[in-house]
Amino acid sequence: MKKLFLLAAFIIGATFYNQAxxxxxxxxxxxxxxxxxxxxxxxxxxxxxxGSNNNRLELDLGWRDNSDYDAFKLTGIYQWVWNIEGGFNWYAGAGAGLLGVDDTRFNDRDGDDGTYLFLAGNVGIEYDFDIPLLISLDVRPEFGFFSDNDVLNEFSPDIALGIRYQF
Structure with missing residues (x-):
């Protein structure tokens, strides 16, 4: 199922690439x-x-520091961008990342501590305003592996709203 989703995203992207x-x-x-x-x-x-073909690299860094756990997440996604009409674009991409977790609740009795790798896909839509503002809505399915914890090894959908200043 995981591989089919990524394969479908790439096939759709390749189909519409020349028509954009x-x-x-x-x-x-x-x-x-x-x-x-x-x-x-x-x-x-x-x-x-x-390059010059409306491709881009997206790097995201997130972190959380609270009483239950400390975590960081670094993601790199290569994206292909196609124009729909006017300022609307859609994009698809693939990449990977690192997730670091330090569980402070149970003194690592449940085995969540550590650094984990994951693969990620990305599909979304964005609007490029006339001012240097870009707003987007995307879904990023993530597939974790190399963990003793079954929860971190599973599929994790990530739906997000992005707001970016362009320069």
Whole structure:
């Protein structure tokens, strides 16, 4: 199921790639991505245009520091961007990341502590305003592995709202 979802996203992207209208994405965008994947919450998000084919790299860093657990999450996604009409774009991408967890509730009795790897897909829609503001809504399915904890090894959908300043 996991592989089918990523495969479908790439096939759809490849199908519409040549049919997309020409449009230009910003060289850089910096902002916040408000989601809830893996309990990390909001992430600082940076996007950088790559090449001349409306492709970009997105890097996100999230962290949480509270009485139950401390965590960080670093994600890198390569995205392909296509224009729908006017300022509306849709995008799809794939990448990977690291999740670090320090569970302070049970002194690591449940085995959550550690650093874990995950693979991620990304599909979303965005609106590029006439001012240097970009707003997006996306879903990022994440597939964790290399963990003794079954919860961290499973599929984790992450739906988020992004707001970024373009420069």
């Amino acid at each position: 209208e020409a449009q230009t994405i910003s060289d850089n965008a910096l902002g916040l991505r408000f989601g809830g994947g893996d309990g990390v919450g909001a992430e600082i998000s940076y996007q950088r245009a790559v």
